[in-house]
Amino acid sequence: MLNSDHANFPRASFIRRLGAMAYDSMLAVAVYMCAGALGFGVFFALQSSGLIAMNGHEHVSDLLNNTPIYHGFYQLWIALCVGGFYAIFWSKGGQTLGMRAWRLKVQHPNGQNLSFITACARIVWSLLGIGNLWIIINDDKLALQDKMTRSEVVVLSVEANQMRNWRGA
Numbered sequence: 001m002l003n004s005d006h007a008n009f010p011r012a013s014f015i016r017r018l019g020a021m022a023y024d025s026m027l028a029v030a031v032y033m034c035a036g037a038l039g040f041g042v043f044f045a046l047q048s049s050g051l052i053a054m055n056g057h058e059h060v061s062d063l064l065n066n067t068p069i070y071h072g073f074y075q076l077w078i079a080l081c082v083g084g085f086y087a088i089f090w091s092k093g094g095q096t097l098g099m100r101a102w103r104l105k106v107q108h109p110n111g112q113n114l115s116f117i118t119a120c121a122r123i124v125w126s127l128l129g130i131g132n133l134w135i136i137i138n139d140d141k142l143a144l145q146d147k148m149t150r151s152e153v154v155v156l157s158v159e160a161n162q163m164r165n166w167r168g169a
Helices: 004-008 014-048 060-066 068-092 097-101 116-126 130-137 144-149
Strands: 104-107 152-155
Touching: 004 104, 014 060, 014 068, 014 097, 014 104, 014 130, 060 068, 068 116, 097 104, 116 130, 116 144, 130 144
Parallel strands: none
Antiparallel strands: 104 152
C-alpha cells in the first residue's frame, strides 16, 4: 500500500532504532516462549500418540533436545515464528509495536509498505540486529538491511503515527 505522505519523513537514527529494538525484544521473547510451548505441545502429543518413540530417553524434553533432527525442526519452528512476527508487522503496517512507540516506520523511500517477501529478506539482512551498526559508519542513516532491501526506517510525526495511519491508509 502506498502512502506518499510518509515518503518525506526523516530517517531514524541509530539510537531511536535501538530504543524500538529494546521494546520489540520483549515481544520477541514472548513470541519465542509461545512458539516454544506450542511446538513442545505438538511434539509431546506426537510422542504420546506413539508416532515418536522415546529411544531410551527418560523425558520427552530429553528426547527433543538430544535428538538433532527433532531439535533442529523445533528451533526452525521457533525462528520462523519470531521472524514471522516481524515480517507480518512490517508488511502490514510498516511498524512493530516497539516501532510504533518510538514513532518509527519501515517503508520503501516512496512511502510504500514492504511486501512480505521483502520483509523476510530484511530479517535475513539484519543479521539479528547487527546490520544496524552500519548506520554508525555512514551518513545516510541506512542500515545494511535498508540498503539490501531498498527500504528505510523513518521517524513519523505524532499525527502520522496515529492508529488510522497504522496500516498505511
